[in-house]
Amino acid sequence: MPKPEILDPQGKAVLGALDRLGYSAVTNVRQGKRFELEFEGDVTEERLAEVRRAAETLLSNPVIEDFTVRVEQS
């Protein structure tokens, strides 16, 4: 997601569109990216550390974006 101090024109456009469509209870919108990474087998601590490293270096731009990593079992 864009860091809080970074302008997010896409989010602002969505907020404007929601307002015009009558969804006026929403006070703010931010738009970001989402990646789903699949593994065979268990997500070990080591794999999770690798994913965090990949998120930092490849999947996000750490100058303007924050990220969170979440594990979901399928």
Place this chain on the structure above:
Amino acid sequence: MPKPEILDPQGKAVLGALDRLGYSAVTNVRQGKRFELEFEGDVTEERLAEVRRAAETLLSNPVIEDFTVRVEQS
């Protein structure tokens, strides 16, 4: 997120890059969008239904994308 039957060239490119960088435990990657909507006050059932409607009609393209809605307290 793109539906399972929809090709995802961005996800494929990320998978290739991860592989080249040595993150070879990842077997598949899909890339999608994420929206954070803020509300003043509680997220009632009614608001949640509105968000689902907005996700269906404005935030996603239901022909090629699935979506999930999750509530987070801040």
